[in-house]
Amino acid sequence: MLVSLAWKNIWRNKSRSLVVVLAIAFGLWGGLFSDGLMIGMGESMVNTAIDRDLAHIQIHRPDYDETKGIHRYIPNGLSLADSVRRMPHVIGVSARTRFTGIASSATSSYPVQITGIIPEQEKKVTRLYKRIVSGTYFASKHKNAIVIGQKLAKRLRLRLHSKIVLGFEGAHGELINIACRVIGIYHSGSSRFDESNVFLKQNYLSGVLGGRTFIHEIAIRCQKSAFVKPITAKLKARYPKLLVQSWQERDPMVAFTSSLMIEYSYFFLVFILLAVLFGITNTMLMSVVDRIRELGMLMAIGMKQSRIFVMILLESMFLSLSGGFAGIVLGVLTIALTKHHGIDLSVFRASLESFGASAIIYPTLPLEMYISLTVFIVLTANIAGILPALKAIHLQPAEAIRSV
Amino acid sequence: MALIKVEQLTKTYHSTAVPVHALQNVNLTFERGEFSAVVGPSGSGKTTFLNMLGGLDKPTSGQIFIDGRNLAELKGSALTEYRLHHIGFVFQAYNLIPVFSALENVEFIMLLQGVGKKERRKRAQALLEAVGLGDRLHSRPTQLSGGQQQRVAVARALASRPEFVLADEPTANLDSHSAAELLSLMENLNKQFNMTFIFSTHDVRVIQRARRVITLHDGKVEKDEIIK
Numbered sequence: 001m002l003v004s005l006a007w008k009n010i011w012r013n014k015s016r017s018l019v020v021v022l023a024i025a026f027g028l029w030g031g032l033f034s035d036g037l038m039i040g041m042g043e044s045m046v047n048t049a050i051d052r053d054l055a056h057i058q059i060h061r062p063d064y065d066e067t068k069g070i071h072r073y074i075p076n077g078l079s080l081a082d083s084v085r086r087m088p089h090v091i092g093v094s095a096r097t098r099f100t101g102i103a104s105s106a107t108s109s110y111p112v113q114i115t116g117i118i119p120e121q122e123k124k125v126t127r128l129y130k131r132i133v134s135g136t137y138f139a140s141k142h143k144n145a146i147v148i149g150q151k152l153a154k155r156l157r158l159r160l161h162s163k164i165v166l167g168f169e170g171a172h173g174e175l176i177n178i179a180c181r182v183i184g185i186y187h188s189g190s191s192r193f194d195e196s197n198v199f200l201k202q203n204y205l206s207g208v209l210g211g212r213t214f215i216h217e218i219a220i221r222c223q224k225s226a227f228v229k230p231i232t233a234k235l236k237a238r239y240p241k242l243l244v245q246s247w248q249e250r251d252p253m254v255a256f257t258s259s260l261m262i263e264y265s266y267f268f269l270v271f272i273l274l275a276v277l278f279g280i281t282n283t284m285l286m287s288v289v290d291r292i293r294e295l296g297m298l299m300a301i302g303m304k305q306s307r308i309f310v311m312i313l314l315e316s317m318f319l320s321l322s323g324g325f326a327g328i329v330l331g332v333l334t335i336a337l338t339k340h341h342g343i344d345l346s347v348f349r350a351s352l353e354s355f356g357a358s359a360i361i362y363p364t365l366p367l368e369m370y371i372s373l374t375v376f377i378v379l380t381a382n383i384a385g386i387l388p389a390l391k392a393i394h395l396q397p398a399e400a401i402r403s404v
Numbered sequence: 405m406a407l408i409k410v411e412q413l414t415k416t417y418h419s420t421a422v423p424v425h426a427l428q429n430v431n432l433t434f435e436r437g438e439f440s441a442v443v444g445p446s447g448s449g450k451t452t453f454l455n456m457l458g459g460l461d462k463p464t465s466g467q468i469f470i471d472g473r474n475l476a477e478l479k480g481s482a483l484t485e486y487r488l489h490h491i492g493f494v495f496q497a498y499n500l501i502p503v504f505s506a507l508e509n510v511e512f513i514m515l516l517q518g519v520g521k522k523e524r525r526k527r528a529q530a531l532l533e534a535v536g537l538g539d540r541l542h543s544r545p546t547q548l549s550g551g552q553q554q555r556v557a558v559a560r561a562l563a564s565r566p567e568f569v570l571a572d573e574p575t576a577n578l579d580s581h582s583a584a585e586l587l588s589l590m591e592n593l594n595k596q597f598n599m600t601f602i603f604s605t606h607d608v609r610v611i612q613r614a615r616r617v618i619t620l621h622d623g624k625v626e627k628d629e630i631i632k
Binding site: 001002005008009011012293294297298299300301302303304305306307396397398401402 | 451455458460461480481484485487488489493495497499501502503504508511512513515516517560561564
């Protein structure tokens with residue numbers, strides 16, 4: 001009956017309670033959706049990076065990153081790649097030839113990372129082949145076919161079928177220049193990546209390098225992100241002399257930004273709940289003041305202070321949970337509706353791409369966040385109810401009954 | 405033994421610059437089955453006296469014994485518990501919980517006493533029938549007249565099976581017909597169950613029905629008359 005009384009009490013003043021409930025609901029709805037967008041943006045950054053070039057796991061020679069020179073190759077790279085390909089839950093392996101060089105056109109030049117790939121293998125690991133905006137992804141007879149980024153094309157004033165010259169250091173320290181034909185231009189979503197990465201057929205690059213295939217990087221795609229950690233651990237144990245890195249280790253900035261989004265989203269919700277706390281405290285204080293005579297009567301007939309305290313806390317809880325539940329439902333629905341088609345933020349494309357995020361964001365919230373939020377709401381309600389409950393139990397029955 | 409014994413009861417309020425002597429050395433006893441009215445002009449100390457008897461306020465000095473038990477020995481939740489089981493209250497206004505029905509209002513006090521659900525429902529129904537509201541069990545206070553609300557209050561006061569019922573100006577907000585009905589009801593309950601009723605009132609209609617009238621003036625007992 002005490003629970004029933006508390007529930008009925010909050011609806012005594014329907015308009016006041018409704019205003020508070022709606023305020024909580026809309027506040028949480030806004031907070032959840034913003035968090036969903038933020039976390040979606042973080043996930044977009046991660047997925048974009050993985051799909052673009054990072055893959056789930058990469059293997060290098062430990063000293064590769066020092067110079068990214070042609071000599072820093074993985075011994076027996078091709079057979080190593082084959083071996084990894086046979087591991088369970090691995091769906092794609094791309095053994096890449098990768099080193100630094102200069103790309104030049106008639107008008108300009110720019111430092112680039114030159115990557116030699118087997119397109120069929122690469123397609124199983126990354127999704128760059130889906131980001132071709134002009135031309136094709138190596139569906140060309142040209143042996144010296146090259147796929148370049150849109151930003152680089154702009155910088156060097158190149159178009160489809162244009163000639164581009166790549167300069168780099170060869171296996172014996174000699175300077176090599178090769179002319180390539182632009183057969184595809186991609187737009188990855190990261191302007192920085194687009195202007196500094198070019199792709200050629202690995203067998204062509206091997207031919208230029210004296211017939212040897214140098215493997216500098218083995219990129220691995222797992223069946224699901226849940227397999228990344230265990231497979232990384234297995235590979236580290238299997239190849240202790242090589243540098244095996246998960247995508248988080250390979251690009252800590254992406255990992256950090258993604259986890260920062262999640263941390264930030266919790267902070268954002270905490271701030272919203274702080275506002276909720278003050279709103280509920282205020283409403284409950286008003287409610288107690290409105291009922292001073294009735295509370296005096298209840299104490300007079302024999303309702304103990306502890307019960308009155310619990311009743312006020314229950315009222316505070318019901319108020320918070322009503323608004324909280326409505327807010328969570330609205331948040332879930334909004335995120336569910338926008339999750340599949342995404343939210344088109346093309347108007348901020350340039351800014352988003354500079355962060356490495358896609359212009360279309362797919363809001364998402366982990367289940368733990370909803371559970372945490374419910375716990376926070378209950379906590380907030382209890383804290384908010386303390387002051388009004390204390391006010392109620394310190395009433396003197398004789399005075400309260402007589403108050404105006 | 406007297407049901408209620410009041411010895412040298414004094415209450416002084418110091419909330420203002422000049423102390424207010426609400427009660428001064430009041431000595432009274434009340435027996436079981438009394439139907440008594442404490443009367444006097446405003447400020448005579450009637451409500452203060454009832455608050456003392458009900459344990460709602462502490463005396464400055466003096467003692468109150470209820471069925472031999474000194475009320476001063478009880479404090480905090482023990483005093484609240486004592487009120488719950490031994491004293492019934494009917495107030496002038498704001499008697500009932502507005503969000504509960506008549507039945508739930510009467511049940512509520514038994515809930516506080518820890519009475520089981522079936523038993524309290526049965527007793528609440530019987531009491532509401534006894535006060536003539538058997539057909540209004542599920543009506544909320546806003547759906548009842550003033551007189552009907554006070555009858556529910558009486559039923560609730562009796563639901564706790566108290567030693568006595570304190571009624572502070574119970575007819576003040578009622579029209580003459582409702583007041584008469586309420587008084588008749590309380591009189592019948594007094595006779596039927598030997599339930600002690602002590603009123604604080606300046607309503608002539610109540611005074612006329614009381615069998616004992618105690619007149620207070622400036623916090624002192626001016627007169628104590630057995631009428632019937």
